[in-house]
Amino acid sequence: MHPATSPTTDTPAGRSHGTPVPRRRLLRGLLAATVAAPLLFGAAACGDDDGAADPSAPVKLSIFWWGGDARAKLTEDALALYTAKHPNVTFETTWQANQGYFDKLATLTAGGNPPDLFQIDDNYLAEYAARSTTLDLTSYQKSGKLDTSKFPESLWQYGVVDGKLAGLAAGENTQGLVYNKTLLIKNNLPEPTTGMTWEQHIAWAEQVTAATRMPGTQDPSADYKALWVWLRQQGKDLYKGKELGFSAEDVTKWFDLWKGARDRRATPTADVIHEGNSSDVTKQLVVTGKAATSWVWANQMPDLKKNTKDELGVVAYPGDPSAQWARASMYWSVFKGSKNRDVAVDVINFLNNDPEAVKLLGTDRGLPSNLDLRRVVSDGTTDQAMKQSIAVEAELTQKFGPSPQVPIKGHSKVKSELIKAAENAQYGRATPAQAAAQFVEACKSAIA
Structure with a gap:
């Protein structure tokens, strides 16, 4: 038997997916x-x-x-x-x-x-x-x-x-938007709800920032889970057969959405967003006190709770929940x-x-x-x-849509390239359109 080095729930260190290998x-x-x-x-x-x-x-x-x-x-x-x-x-x-x-x-x-x-x-x-x-x-x-x-x-x-x-x-x-319930109650702020639109979520986060001085939401533009749900709500998908299911124009809209959120201070600064882009459950901003929400997997709730004294809540990602599965x-x-x-x-x-x-x-x-x-x-x-x-999964089971196809060869590289491209946009090293074009080209190479 080979000993393991860290405890885990979904995958080691609370991560949602396996560590990429060469x-x-x-x-x-x-x-x-x-x-x-x-x-x-x-x-x-x-x-x-x-x-x-x-x-x-x-x-x-x-x-x-x-x-x-x-x-x-x-x-x-x-x-x-x-x-x-x-x-x-x-x-x-x-x-x-x-x-x-x-x-x-x-x-x-x-x-x-x-x-x-x-x-x-x-x-x-x-x-x-x-x-x-x-x-x-x-x-x-x-x-x-x-x-x-x-x-x-x-x-x-x-x-x-x-x-x-x-x-x-x-x-x-399934995907879960985890939020700091204690913070919201303390400041008489509404809790996010399943079915709120993306724009409504960003407006809500802007309100949280103004009232608490804690950024309302982690910027999920580097999070493939969030992009995937958003794409399905636009009638697209992450993959279609052996090809990508989206275009550079789609990703530009996604990056633009979150540039607007950053401009409105609904999200943290780029350096803090970078911390939250870690897949380590202990570094999610909702438990480090650097944002009021984190974009995770719903079953990570128990591990998240171990890392904070605050009460947490969880709802579906914004938009039509039938995009989740x-x-x-x-x-x-x-x-x-x-x-x-x-x-x-x-x-x-x-x-x-x-x-x-x-x-x-x-x-x-x-x-x-x-x-x-x-x-x-x-x-x-x-x-x-x-x-x-x-x-929350019992509730969402009634709303789930059909599952997408299983990710194709190169999926791990696609995920890492999204983080790279999104952070280029977050730090201002590239415009949303430039970062999106770079991402799509890198994805095409990864799945070839």
């Missing part, structure tokens, strides 16, 4: 895997036949995930529960911090020794699926062996790549060449749908995907921030 290294690993795959797949076919003939035969399943000590204990407890109910199945567990996780996964895959079952996120799901590394789970879903009947439809659909179910959500998340916080995928793929799929089903297992795991990987069991977890917790997080 793409050349990832591609080398996956390319090598495609060479090894035919031999592995052939062996796997024989193994599956044997397993079907004797379902009580001993099975040792390898499983790999990222996370901290808390996630490791919860996961191992849930796997021990599976073994208690299926004594012939044992587990070889490997886990580590997020840093270097995808390097290790690529190396294992390339070396012909991949885990049967592994954790993955939407930065890499499409890339691994495109190289036939992940097992198509569709037939298991259709047969009921992988039960998604209690999942929000858009949640399991967010694991479909090129018509194949490449991964199943280990938990649900039930996002997989991360997935479980099965290696296509696994000799034990049927058992691996059953384990995924167990982790998502067994009441005892779901209670054990709680919200560590996001809100439980099974809506019935999500309510059970909510009723059984005394963590008010967790209850808030579950409640």
Whole structure:
């Protein structure tokens, strides 16, 4: 077992996505895997036949995930529960911090020794699926062996790549605008609400700044989550097939919107915005006292609350909430060449749908995907921030629109290029139009 270096909820250090790894290294690993795959797949076919003939035969399943000590204990407890109910199945567990996780996964895959079952996120799901590394789970879903009947439809659909179910959500998340409720109540200011327009939000933030001298909102122009929601509200998307789903003109409008907000002092200065652009949950401006709101994932509420004495609230991002969707916080995928793929799929089903297992795991990987069991977890917790997080997603579930396609190859680079371009505009190193043009060109190169 590999020790982790930091605790985590959604991803390590409260981050919403995996740390990018050098793409050349990832591609080398996956390319090598495609060479090894035919031999592995052939062996796997024989193994599956044997397993079907004797379902009580001993099975040792390898499983790999990222996370901290808390996630490791919860996961191992849930796997021990599976073994208690299926004594012939044992587990070889490997886990580590997020840093270097995808390097290790690529190396294992390339070396012909991949885990049967592994954790993955939407930065890499499409890339691994495109190289036939992940097992198509569709037939298991259709047969009921992988039960998604209690999942929000858009949640399991967010694991479909090129018509194949490449991964199943280990938990649900969605975008959340977290605000300092204590500050607003103290100053007799209204709280933000789901459904307010972007202009209304900026006007509200301007009012907060004037009344409290604390900037009303973090500037989210560098935040791909916010841009993505805004694009969907404009009838666009982040991606369309293998291409970008937006133009430089779209991004210019987005950057212009937030330049106007900065000019009105609704947001902090560029240096403070830069601090808030960190994905570290402890550096979000709503908990460092440098802005009244932060743009995060809704399930980060419990971790945010640990870093402030103030009461926090959470609502959807501005605009039509149907632009948001039930996002997989991360997935479980099965290696296509696994000799034990049927058992691996059953384990995924167990982790998502067994009441005892779901209670054990709680919200560590996001809100439980099974809506019935999500309510059970909510009723059984005394963590008010967790209850808030579950409640807002329960409300938004009724308003969610269809899920977008899973991000394409180069998504991690697109996210980092957005931060670079937005900060160029925030610091005045480029006009919104110049920064947008630079961003789009960098994105085209990243996804090529």
